[in-house]
Amino acid sequence: MIRLALGTLRQHRGAYAGTFFAALLAVALLVGGGLLLASVLTAKPPANRFAAAPIVVAGDRDVTLEKVTTKQKKDKSKVKRKVKSERLTGAGSLPVDLAGRLGDLPGVAAAVADVAFPVQASTPDGRPLRGADGAPVIGHGWASAALTPYLLRGGAAPGRGEVVIDADLAQRSGSTVGGRLLVTTKTGVHTMVVSGVAAPAGRNGLPAQGALFVADGEVATVSGLPGPTAVAMLTRPGTDPVALRAAVGQVAGDHEVLTGADRVRADLPGALPDYIGPISIFGFVIGITAFAAVFVLTGTVTLGVRQRLRELALLRTAGATPGQLRRLLGVESLLLAGAAALPGAPLGVLFAHLVAARFQELGAVPAQFVVRTNVLVIVAAAAAGMVVTFVGARVAGRRAVRIAPTQALAETADAPTGGLAPRIAAAVTTTAGAVALLVFVPLDGPLGMGMSFVSSALLLCTVAALGPLLVRALTTPVSRLVGVGGPTGWLAGLVSRAEPRRVAAIAVPLVLMFAINATMLLNSALLGQLAQREQQDRTAAATAQVTAPGGLPLDTVERLVALDGVTGAAATLPTRAIVEQGGKPEDFASQGLLIAGTEAALDLDLRAGTLPGPGAFAASAYVAGQYGWRVGDDVQVWLADGHRVDLRLAGVYARARGFGDLVLPAELVAAHDPRGLVGTVGLRYRGDVPDRIAASWPGLRLAPTLAAAPANDAQNQQGAWELMVVISLGFTAIAVVNTFAIATAARRREFADLRLAGATTGQLHRLVDREAMITVAVGLLLGALVTAIVVGAFSAAQDGTVRVVVDAGTYAGMLGGVAALGLVAGAVPARVLLRRRGLPALGDRR
């Protein structure tokens, strides 16, 4: 059987090659996406700062809530515990006396109170200190040096007003012993002298974090922390680790005791590469690529099987049962996909590396991220590609294998047309799913982008299920328009109307290409526009914005806003805070806010209440709505270091985009965020305030509000998003070209017949071009429809305005780009096929 089928391979090279190619790319995408996600999920911290300390006690690193529900069932009551936690962006601190108590345990040589805090350091001429790949600089007391250990390479341990920096930082900043550094923490700007340079054994510094050590006596004043963020123990040789761990656990109480690889969790969260963002980015990448790959692959397989109906009928005449044909299609698809996986897998590995490198360049993924080649993922992705091809072939062959043997004798074989019922059922299900998502998911929330992508994917499935029907309805008017003038136009219209399935098979990838990418681009453009507009509206009231390279300490800001002539000021400290609902903690981008003066320098568009004073906070309308809060409610808020406060909701505001969902008192944020620095100060002033600011604080930048740059974070996000669209554009474009090529390759005979009927090669070219125009127009119409539904709903959810085009340039670019690609993809294969002089295929009919 298989040999029989392979014997016909030559005639169906087009279909086989197309399916093979689609499977190859699909496997490559699945492997690539899978490797990226697996690598980011299993990403290990690049180094352990506690390498020399076998056992570490850490302060809080997350907020963990336990929800206990009791169910009364007859006479038994059932207790259910659900534990949910949310990571902190800062680190909780430990009691000051804990180190002393742990140091007394037998087997402990020393218990070091480890303090880790982010610092902004720069040379006196303003060059900021950054580690390799822009790694942050973390401050510690000199005692912590023993935990890695860092050993002095030159100079001496720090005394008062002195620092030791690691050799990597020294090299990058050109600092030497005796040089000066400006060290900014939330406690202020400290001018310090470099007393020494230290390094871990065998390297200049740890990857991903630069180290700056201050005198142990000075840690508290420089860091502003109430206690150590961890206590790390150096042990005596021969100590039983299990017994020691138990003993430490006794003393540590609620605090976590960490050993082995877990010890890195005792470090400051900001000192470790952050994989939370990349996890969602790569999750999205695999979501998009998997959907596109599966969608395209099933379409291609279906097209390939349809083109071989005649051969299937011939096999039926030769005595094959439907069951045998089904097995034939199944085995053949497995062989094809298996063969495609061989080049597909290495291509996927390459793809993962390229994408990771690009994301790293954009700063959306930590520089320390490495793509690990995980054989399990590769095998799973290849298997997934094979399963999809197999299922696609079986589904496409579902009716085809029941083809009547007599169809072999007919000119073109036609499978029994199955009932419309399954198609309509599938379409109704996917449409209902899409509508439900668009209606019930709050699209203005964090899930908005993801869910609008899913709903456009569902609508695409609807289009695919109803393909021939939709195409039939659209082709008639479209072909009337395109088909005017000349015999080729007339013929193109007739042929397209006669072949709705072929038109649908080619149009669906065009719909996919337009809808998926336009939805992502337009939605993100919309968010960008809205965020920019809200940013402008928020800050318009201020005359100028004051910023400093690393941020401003709050006390500096307090002095600045008290300057004579400042009539209004609003200082914001970016942070994250956690609130809880139903036992589930969730963190939100937040701002600490300091207001001064009589004139407003920040307009949050308050919808209720007032801006918060001490002991109070404000929430965005979105969060207040989600959590059901009203002004005057008391709400538990966890700050970045896990400190819990009860705050009263003072106001609800609307302009939260690019800002944050919670507004907290500045003092509170400054005290509990590890960084705790003011990002920007919006100012209104009279007179020569700028001159006096420049005189008192030469490092500050004062810019008119209009020229203020958007937040850097938003730019990273935008870049990552655009890269995802590029990947998906690339793949869907290849799918369009591939589908056109498969469909055209099967028309050799039809073209020969037309030539016999008197068509010149030029006329065939024009015919194919007109047909491509009809197909592209149908595809774009359907694509625009899907896009309009999703983008319209997304836009309405954002601010009540239904927009469809959002950004005319992007929209026109997508329309023009997809149309141009479709026309070229339609024109080229036919020209290649017809390039041979004379009449094609007169000799090799059948």
Place this chain on the structure above:
Amino acid sequence: MGRRVVRETRLDQAFPMGNSDGTPARGLVVEVLDVTKAYTGGGGVRALDGVSVGFEAGSFCAVMGPSGSGKSTLLHCAAGLDRPDSGRVLLAGQDIGGLREPRLTEARRQRVGFVFQSYNLMESLSVWHNILLPQRLAGVRPDQGWAREVIRRVGLTGREDDRPGRLSGGQRQRVALARALASRPEVIFADEPTGALDLSTGREVLGLLREAVDQTGTTIVMVTHDPAAAAWADRAVFLADGRIVAELADPTAEKVAAQMMAVTVR
């Protein structure tokens, strides 16, 4: 019997003009002069080896020969579907060897119609549109009255809107014939037009070809290996190994069969 009479009348007029010994004759529609054609594949087969033959206006000629003797190749070269390696082909006096595309296609669709064993109809077009297709492609206003008349003659009235896929083999071959006739070509080339048809359907198609010659003066060149089919023609030429080896005027099935035996045994 009526048919027979008509045929004889034609023969009386046609025979004096038909000739095989190369003397110039009145109105040769197609003239093949010393044509050779070899295919590169399969050991360099000489499909045609110095063939010269002329087809007169208003005549019906059968090209006979065993399979692989070069019949189809001769037809393709004579019709301008393929280019000979050497020699000349004159279509209505015009040397088509010098024509480049798309002139060649234009000349062909102006003067030539085709009927093939495999019908070669456009599946996506209705019978009516298939029949008008060559005229549309030629950019001329289709003669719809004549098309309807042709459809009536081939007995397809009422099936105009059907797709070829819903017709029987014989009906499809009639559509192909109607298409060839609808554009009033000077010559129709038919390659085994009855090859895929049953006996009686084949006879009907042959009758229609005969009728086209008799009633509209169309020239027909028909390739066949069936002596009974050749008997409908005015003349039969015999090919073997790419050469013309014999010729018969006023062929009957018996004479043709005997000649075929001789050719095949040779």
